[in-house]
Each structure stands twice: as structure tokens, then as C-alpha cells.
Amino acid sequence: MKITIAGCGKVGESLTAILSAEGYDVTVIDEDKSTLDNIVESFDVITLNGNCASMEVLEEAGIKDTDLLIAVTDSDEVNLLCSATAHSLNPKLHTIARIRNPEYTGQIYKMRDTFSLSMVFNPDRQAAVEIDRLLKYPGFLKRDTFAKGRLEIVELKLEEGNPFCGTKLYSLSEKTKCRVLVCAVVRDGVSYTPDGNFVLEEGDRVFVTADAADLSVLLKEFGIVTKKAHRVFIIGGSRIAFYLAKMLSARGVGVKLVDRSKERCEELADVLPPDVDIICADATQTSLLESEGMDASDAVITMTDLDELNILLSLYADSVKVPQIITKLSRIEDGKVTDSLPIGSIVTPKKLCCNNIVRYVRAMRQKTGAAISVHKIADGEAEATEFIVDAATHHVGEELSQIKMKPGLLLAGIMKDDRIEIPDGHSKFEVGDTVVVVSGRDGVILELNDIFAD
Amino acid sequence: MNYKLMGRFQAMLFGAIAVFMVPAMILCFADGDKTAGLSFLYVLLGCAAVAGGLFLFCKDAAQGFFAKEGFVCVGVAWILISIISALPLFISGCVPTYVDALFEMASGFSTTGASVIADVESLPRGILYWRSFSHWLGGMGILVFLLAVIPSEGKKQGFAMHLMRAETPGPSVGKLVPKIKKTASILYATYVILTVINFIFLLFGMPAFEALCTAMGTAGTGGFGVKNDSIAGYGDYVQIVTTVFMFLFSINFGCYYLVLIGKFKNVLKDEELRVFLFIVFGSIAMITANLLISDKGYTSFGETLKDAAFQVASIVSTTGYSTADFNLWPAFSKAVLLFLMVIGACAGSTGGGLKCSRLLILVKGVARNFKQALHPQKVATIRINNKTVEEKTVENTNAYFVAYMSIIVVSFLLISLDKFVNGDPTTAFTAVLACFNNIGPGLAGVGPTANFSGFSAVSKIIFVFDMLAGRLEIYPILVLFSKRVWKRA
Numbered sequence: 001m002k003i004t005i006a007g008c009g010k011v012g013e014s015l016t017a018i019l020s021a022e023g024y025d026v027t028v029i030d031e032d033k034s035t036l037d038n039i040v041e042s043f044d045v046i047t048l049n050g051n052c053a054s055m056e057v058l059e060e061a062g063i064k065d066t067d068l069l070i071a072v073t074d075s076d077e078v079n080l081l082c083s084a085t086a087h088s089l090n091p092k093l094h095t096i097a098r099i100r101n102p103e104y105t106g107q108i109y110k111m112r113d114t115f116s117l118s119m120v121f122n123p124d125r126q127a128a129v130e131i132d133r134l135l136k137y138p139g140f141l142k143r144d145t146f147a148k149g150r151l152e153i154v155e156l157k158l159e160e161g162n163p164f165c166g167t168k169l170y171s172l173s174e175k176t177k178c179r180v181l182v183c184a185v186v187r188d189g190v191s192y193t194p195d196g197n198f199v200l201e202e203g204d205r206v207f208v209t210a211d212a213a214d215l216s217v218l219l220k221e222f223g224i225v226t227k228k229a230h231r232v233f234i235i236g237g238s239r240i241a242f243y244l245a246k247m248l249s250a251r252g253v254g255v256k257l258v259d260r261s262k263e264r265c266e267e268l269a270d271v272l273p274p275d276v277d278i279i280c281a282d283a284t285q286t287s288l289l290e291s292e293g294m295d296a297s298d299a300v301i302t303m304t305d306l307d308e309l310n311i312l313l314s315l316y317a318d319s320v321k322v323p324q325i326i327t328k329l330s331r332i333e334d335g336k337v338t339d340s341l342p343i344g345s346i347v348t349p350k351k352l353c354c355n356n357i358v359r360y361v362r363a364m365r366q367k368t369g370a371a372i373s374v375h376k377i378a379d380g381e382a383e384a385t386e387f388i389v390d391a392a393t394h395h396v397g398e399e400l401s402q403i404k405m406k407p408g409l410l411l412a413g414i415m416k417d418d419r420i421e422i423p424d425g426h427s428k429f430e431v432g433d434t435v436v437v438v439s440g441r442d443g444v445i446l447e448l449n450d451i452f453a454d
Numbered sequence: 455m456n457y458k459l460m461g462r463f464q465a466m467l468f469g470a471i472a473v474f475m476v477p478a479m480i481l482c483f484a485d486g487d488k489t490a491g492l493s494f495l496y497v498l499l500g501c502a503a504v505a506g507g508l509f510l511f512c513k514d515a516a517q518g519f520f521a522k523e524g525f526v527c528v529g530v531a532w533i534l535i536s537i538i539s540a541l542p543l544f545i546s547g548c549v550p551t552y553v554d555a556l557f558e559m560a561s562g563f564s565t566t567g568a569s570v571i572a573d574v575e576s577l578p579r580g581i582l583y584w585r586s587f588s589h590w591l592g593g594m595g596i597l598v599f600l601l602a603v604i605p606s607e608g609k610k611q612g613f614a615m616h617l618m619r620a621e622t623p624g625p626s627v628g629k630l631v632p633k634i635k636k637t638a639s640i641l642y643a644t645y646v647i648l649t650v651i652n653f654i655f656l657l658f659g660m661p662a663f664e665a666l667c668t669a670m671g672t673a674g675t676g677g678f679g680v681k682n683d684s685i686a687g688y689g690d691y692v693q694i695v696t697t698v699f700m701f702l703f704s705i706n707f708g709c710y711y712l713v714l715i716g717k718f719k720n721v722l723k724d725e726e727l728r729v730f731l732f733i734v735f736g737s738i739a740m741i742t743a744n745l746l747i748s749d750k751g752y753t754s755f756g757e758t759l760k761d762a763a764f765q766v767a768s769i770v771s772t773t774g775y776s777t778a779d780f781n782l783w784p785a786f787s788k789a790v791l792l793f794l795m796v797i798g799a800c801a802g803s804t805g806g807g808l809k810c811s812r813l814l815i816l817v818k819g820v821a822r823n824f825k826q827a828l829h830p831q832k833v834a835t836i837r838i839n840n841k842t843v844e845e846k847t848v849e850n851t852n853a854y855f856v857a858y859m860s861i862i863v864v865s866f867l868l869i870s871l872d873k874f875v876n877g878d879p880t881t882a883f884t885a886v887l888a889c890f891n892n893i894g895p896g897l898a899g900v901g902p903t904a905n906f907s908g909f910s911a912v913s914k915i916i917f918v919f920d921m922l923a924g925r926l927e928i929y930p931i932l933v934l935f936s937k938r939v940w941k942r943a
Binding site: 002020025026027033040041044045046 | 616
């Protein structure tokens with residue numbers, strides 16, 4: 001499949017990395033030559049220097065036999081123009097455009113139809129939704145939802161003194177009183193796909209599959225006592241902050257938003273509901289944070305433009321014992337650096353939207369048994385993929401203990417009509433089931449039959 | 455330096471050499487030449503063993519492969535392949551000294567075609583095949599071949615680009631399609647098809663084995679013949695076919711791809727191709743006229759045109775076949791040929807030399823500087839095919855030209871010390887030009903009827919350096935001499 005990526009910023013580069021590694025023929029268009037030089041030396045792709053909205057450039061990029069165009073330049077308008085132009089050159093083309101200006105939010109579906117886009121995405125809004133989900137269940141660092149919200153893979157950190165430190169995995173279910181399955185563990189920046197003899201240690205980040213209904217039980221058993229956030233403190237008036245503040249205030253959560261720029265604060269005050277407190281001040285002044293009562297809030301979210309500042313502010317929030325901390329990081333991706341820091345959940349907007357696009361691309365292949373959703377977990381080292389068992393699936397109706405599967409894979413859950421099964425040797429696949437498979441980074445599973453060894 | 459990953463590439467290289475030696479070995483045994491056959495067998499087994507060992511040793515190579523590794527990997531690979539491929543020639547006793555064998559095979563892989571063997575016809579067919587095959591493989595590149603055939607490994611494939619850049623000639627190397635493996639496959643497929651067509655055409659004028667060797671020598675723009683008088687002994691038909699194919703193989707292979715995907719117009723508008731054709735046809739016309747008015751025995755127009763065209767094609771494509779002893783031609787014709795020796799073929803072809811696209815950038819750069827001297831505030835970009843050439847590429851081309859001239863000057867000075875030169879700087883100078891530009895024959899003492907066997911061993915080593923540096927466009931060989939390259943960080 002041929003994919004053209006227009007614009008090579010943070011998201012463009014991540015997409016290039018993921019899609020080229022999955023074997024697609026990727027062409028990258030950007031106006032900056034040095035960015036492209038860097039790209040072509042790091043990934044197996046072809047690059048083209050020019051304006052992605054110009055017909056000449058698009059034709060040179062071979063848009064006529066391209067299957068998918070992803071427009072991710074930093075301008076919404078260029079993205080739209082690029083997609084529309086490309087679509088006029090090749091009516092069969094699928095187009096995905098990034099639209100992030102909040103002023104377009106209301107007309108986003110209208111725009112999708114007018115410009116015949118296949119998909120529109122807004123990374124800021126997605127990040128806000130993600131943060132909102134995390135705030136609903138404090139204690140989980142990350143949540144990925146499968147099977148229409150019935151099954152979740154959640155990330156937990158084993159803090160000092162957690163009763164599960166030193167536990168072998170096979171005895172975990174007895175202790176937790178609910179069916180759980182650990183599908184990945186990140187320790188010191190390295191991810192492991194554990195087996196029953198794996199021993200949990202302090203400081204591990206654990207990815208657990210559980211029935212969505214069991215989440216609160218799980219939290220309690222893991223010794224993480226939390227209450228839902230009622231007062232949220234946001235630092236940095238970014239676009240994500242705008243979406244988040246709007247969502248939270250609609251849920252009746254108290255929001256305090258701090259930004260340094262007077263202008264930005266006024267803009268936000270203009271568009272946000274009046275019960276959101278907007279404070280114009282420099283968040284690096286601890287006296288200010290004290291006087292505004294950061295230590296008394298239930299959650300602190302740091303999302304200024306600077307990763308370093310976000311980390312520092314989150315560390316400060318930890319020092320004044322704020323129960324839940326969420327840190328936005330745009331550039332720093334390496335789990336090794338941030339793992340040891342008590343900065344709570346990490347939200348990386350570009351990863352979120354890359355996941356969405358990869359999901360779309362895989363669905364485009366439209367093979368029977370193709371993945372219906374994909375989530376990168378454990379810092380992108382592992383992947384949880386959702387499939388539906390259909391008539392073409394092998395080994396339907398056989399007990400799992402009788403089936404030989406490829407090494408390094410883990411069945412995280414089987415969703416039957418009425419219940420969720422955390423699989424064991426007696427579980428069976430039946431047509432219509434939804435299956436979640438976790439695989440390491442080298443074993444990308446594109447269709448369900450790929451999991452079988454024969 | 456990521457030594458282990460580089461080791462893995464070298465292991466694959468050893469494996470490839472072992473496989474490539476099989477046909478040569480079979481030919482030797484089929485002809486009943488046991489000594490030559492066994493010498494191939496020993497080297498082949500040795501290569502296979504080293505390949506296996508090295509591969510196991512370098513199994514757990516880390517990722518991380520950058521421009522430096524690319525250059526070193528290519529440079530080392532070409533030196534190794536010259537050293538190993540020379541062994542059968544030496545062991546079988548076909549070439550008396552190892553340095554001679556090394557010269558012969560470095561000349562083969564670098565597609566130079568300069569030889570130290572006077573009586574080629576006495577060589578076993580296996581050795582002849584091996585010499586010509588080295589041209590063919592060296593023409594498009596050994597690592598490009600590996601890139602085309604080995605399964606793509608690792609998630610990050612960017613490193614392959616460094617290998618391709620280091621091995622493919624031209625001021626700016628790009629891909630044809632997004633995947634490097636596919637790009638390399640397209641290049642090799644085009645190359646194989648053109649070679650086969652050439653072979654089929656030649657079959658009508660010479661025996662199959664000779665046609666195969668000549669086709670491979672033409673394809674790689676190498677120039678090893680299977681006859682002592684190169685192509686002169688064959689009829690007009692073979693000479694004309696060879697002339698045409700020497701031209702075809704000195705055109706950028708990207709052009710063939712454009713034809714293949716139906717962008718024929720872009721090919722016709724290609725500035726490098728136009729300049730190349732202009733130089734070629736201009737040279738043919740000038741030499742033909744010069745020969746006709748001279749008293750060198752050229753009277754028939756047709757005969758003269760055929761010889762002039764053949765020699766121009768042979769020199770400009772840096773092949774080095776000959777049908778006439780151009781050493782006896784008038785001075786003007788020789789001067790034109792000397793000019794062609796330096797210019798060479800198009801970028802992205804199998805030919806050597808400075809390359810037409812570099813000449814184009816250099817000349818346009820001079821024109822721009824001239825204008826800027828008159829109007830110091832003038833801002834101008836250099837454009838080729840209506841696209842701005844990056845200033846970085848212009849700078850690199852200028853630097854390349856200086857490096858190119860420096861190597862010629864230093865080699866010329868050193869070779870002049872050789873006794874064989876015998877007081878004639880033309881021999882020394884054209885010998886250096888012929889080796890460094892991967893042509894083969896020069897003028898005077900190294901003219902088309904002479905060979906390089908008279909030079910001392912030291913001179914031959916210098917020529918080996920020149921030939922490899924010329925084929926790989928200097929840097930991959932030159933970096934090997936830098937101490938800093940070999941340090942870890």
C-alpha cells in the first residue's frame with residue numbers, strides 16, 4: 001500500500017517511523033529540506049521537497065496511484081487544501097487531515113464531507129479526552145479500552161510497599177480476588193512479556209487486562225486508595241487545556257487554569273465557561289502555586305509548551321503531595337529517562353493520534369480477520385490488537401491448551417456475548433468473539449490467524 | 455563505529471563471493487583445467503567458512519548505522535573483494551605475482567579494464583569469465599546487489615541509504631521508489647535486462663562464451679577483452695552493437711526507470727543527458743573530421759566514423775575496449791579523448807570519471823561566480839532540470855573536484871618515479887587518468903596495444919588505490935586512512 005505523508009513535524013515523523021516499519025511504501029513531503037535529509041537517513045522512505053498543496057508536487061509524489069494521504073502540516077488550512085487537491089487528482093484516494101484550531105471544532109464533520117476527507121483528527125482534543133479518562137480513574141497511569149469499553153488494559157505503577165511486590169504472577173489472581181492478567185511489565189525502561197514465574201518488583205510499571213467492571217476492585221486490591229478528582233489544577237493554557245477545561249467544567253469538576261500570557265488568558269476567558277478560574281501568572285513561582293492552593297487540589301496537570309518545565313512542575317506537585325499528577329510530554333519519548341521520576345501519568349499527544357491513524361491504516365487493508373483496533377502499550381514496545389473471530393479463523397472451538405501459538409504472544413482477553421473471559425487453558429474461540437492479543441514489537445500481528453504457530 | 459553490524463555485511467559479502475565463484479569453478483573443471491578449478495574451490499570454501507564464522511560472531515549486532523559506517527563498510531568491502539577475488543588467479547599460476555593478480559581484479563571490480571596480462575587468449579575460460587564477471591558486478595555495485603537480494607532486516611531501514619549513497623556514483627543519490635530494496639531491485643533488473651539484450655545481439659557475431667564476457671564487460675563499462683586485440687578482430691556488426699551498448703550503459707539508470715513508468719518526456723528534457731549527448735556527438739564529429747584530413751590512412755568516411763564513434767563511446771563510457779590504436783592518431787584527436795577521459799559518463803550509470811552532472815554544476819557555478827564578480831550584490835541559484843541545486847551539493851561538488859584533482863596530481867608525481875615511464879610523462883599521466891577514471895587504456899606506454907605489466911609493484915598498488923577510489927568516488931576509500939574513523943566515538 002502506498003501512503004503519502006504531507007508535513008513532517010512531530011506527528012509526521014512518528015507516523016513515518018511506524019508506517020515504514022510496517023512495510024508500507026511511504027512518501028514524505030515537506031518544505032524544509034534539512035528535515036527531509038534527516039528522515040531519509042533514518043527511515044526507508046522517499047522524500048519530496050515542496051509545497052504539499054501544489055498539484056505539481058502531488059503529481060510528482062505519484063498521488064495518482066497512492067492509497068492514502070495523511071496531511072499533518074502545522075497549518076489546518078494547508079492540510080485541507082492538500083487533501084482536497086490530492087482528492088481531485090485521485091478520487092479513490094483516502095485522505096486524513098489534522099485539524100486543530102478550536103474554532104473549527106463545530107464544523108469539523110461538515111468540513112469532512114465538503115472536502116471529502118476520510119478522517120479528521122484533532123490531537124489536542126484527543127489528548128484532552130485521554131486526560132479526562134485518566135481523571136475518572138486516578139491510580140491508573142494509562143487506560144486503553146477494547147470491545148466497546150468492556151475490556152481495559154490499564155497501567156499501574158508498583159510503589160514502595162505495595163503488597164504485590166515479590167509476588168509471582170501465577171498467584172496474582174488469588175490475591176486480587178478478581179480475574180486479572182499481566183500482559184506487559186516495564187522495568188528500568190525495558191519491556192517484558194512475562195510468564196507465570198515472573199516476579200513483580202517495586203518500581204515496575206505493570207499493564208493489566210481486566211473487565212471494565214472490575215477496575216475499582218482492582219485499584220482497591222492494589223492498595224491504591226483514591227477518590228475521583230473534584231478540583232483540578234491545570235498549568236499551561238494550551239489548546240489541550242482549553243478542551244479539557246471545557247469537558248471538566250461540563251462534568252461539574254472545579255478547574256483552575258494558570259497561564260503566563262495575559263493575551264492567552266483573555267482569549268481563554270472569552271471562550272471558556274465562567275466557572276473555570278483563569279489565573280494569569282508565572283507558574284514557576286511557588287508562592288503563587290501555594291496561594292492558589294495547588295497542594296489542596298485533587299489533580300495537577302502540567303502542559304506548558306516546555307517538556308522540561310512540565311517535568312519540574314510535576315515534581316513540585318509530587319513534593320506537595322498532590323494525589324494525581326498528569327504530565328504532558330511532546331518530545332521526550334524515552335521511558336528510561338522519565339520512569340524513575342514521580343511525575344504521574346505521561347500523556348504524549350502525538351502518540352495518541354499516531355495510534356488512531358495506524359488503526360485506520362490497518363483497517364484499510366480490509367482483509368478478513370484484520371485488526372479492528374490497535375493500541376501501543378509499554379512505551380510502544382508492545383501492541384494490543386483487537387480482532388473478531390469469524391468463520392475463517394482457524395482452531396475455532398478448540399481448547400487453548402490444545403493450540404500451538406507463536407512465542408512472545410499473549411491472549412489478553414476474550415469477549416463473549418454475555419461475559420468477559422480472561423483466558424486460560426480451557427478457553428475456546430467461538431465465532432463472534434472479540435479477542436485482544438498482546439505482542440512484542442517484533443511480532444506485529446496483522447490478522448488473527450497470524451497468532452497460530454501452524 | 456558499529457563494528458558488528460558492519461561485520462554482518464562483510465559476512466554476506468564473503469558468502470556472495472563464494473556463490474559467484476561457482477560458475478567460474480565449473481567452467482574450469484568442464485574444460486579439464488584442474489589447477490584453476492581447484493584454486494577456485496579452495497578460495498570458495500575459505501570464503502564460505504569465513505562468512506559463516508563472521509556471521510555467527512556478529513549475530514547480536516546493535517542497531518545504529520550512520521554515514522560514517524556506510525562509507526567504511528563500502529570501502530572495506532571493495533578492498534576485501536579485490537583481495538579475495540585475486541587469490542584464484544595467483545594460486546592457479548595464471549598471474550605470476552600476487553600484486554599483479556590484485557591489480558587485475560581491482561581493475562576488474564572497479565570496471566577499469568587495465569590489464570597486466572599480455573596474452574589473454576592463453577588464460578583458462580574460468581578465469582576469463584571471472585574477470586568479466588567482476589566488471590559486471592562492480593558496475594552496478596556489490597552492496598547494491600546485496601541490498602536487492604537480502605531480506606530487509608531490522609525495523610529502521612535508513613542505514614541502507616548510507617550504503618547506497620557510498621557506492622552509487624553521482625553528486626546526489628536518491629531513491630526511485632520508497633523502499634530501498636525495491637530501488638536496488640529495479641536498478642539490477644534494468645541492468646540484467648540490458649545485459650541480456652546486449653548478449654543476444656552479440657550472439658549473431660561471436661561464439662556464446664565470448665558474447666557473454668563481452669556483454670558483461672560492456673555492461674559494467676569495464677573493458678576486459680577475451681582476445682588480445684580487444685574488439686578489433688570482430689566484424690563491423692559486433693563493433694557497432696558494442697558502440698551502441700557502451701553508450702546505453704553510460705546513461706543514468708534513473709532515465710530507464712522514467713521510460714519504464716511512461717515519463718519519456720522527462721528523459722528527453724534531462725539536462726545531464728543532453729549535455730552528455732552533446733559532448734559525445736561533438737567529439738565524434740571532431741575526431742572524424744580530424745582523422746579524415748590527417749595522413750593516418752583514414753580515407754573512407756564510413757570506416758572513420760565507425761572507429762571514431764567506437765573510441766569515443768569506449769572512452770566516455772570509461773569502458774576501454776578498442777578497435778583502433780588511437781595512440782597513433784593525430785594530437786587533436788588524442789586531446790579530445792583525454793578530455794573525455796576526465797568527463798566520463800552520467801551520474802547513476804555504471805561508468806566512471808568526473809560525471810557529466812558534476813561538470814554541469816561546476817560550469818554553472820563558474821558562470822554564476824563570473825556574474826557575481828561583475829554584480830557583487832547579485833543573488834543567483836544554480837538550476838538543473840529547472841530545479842534549484844542545493845548550495846550544499848554545489849559546495850560538495852567543488853570540494854569533490856579539488857579532491858579529484860589532488861589525487862591525480864599526487865598519483866602522477868609518484869608514478870613518474872617509475873622506471874617503466876622511461877622519461878615520458880604522457881605514459882605516467884594517462885596511466886593515472888586511465889586508472890582513476892576507470893577507463894583502462896591510456897596513451898603512449900599504456901596505449902590500447904600495451905598493458906600495465908611493466909610497472910613496479912609499488913606503482914601497481916598506487917593504481918589499485920586509484921582505481922578503487924575512482925570507482926567509489928574517493929571518500930569511501932579515503933576515510934579508511936583517517937584515524938578518527940576507527941575510534942568508537
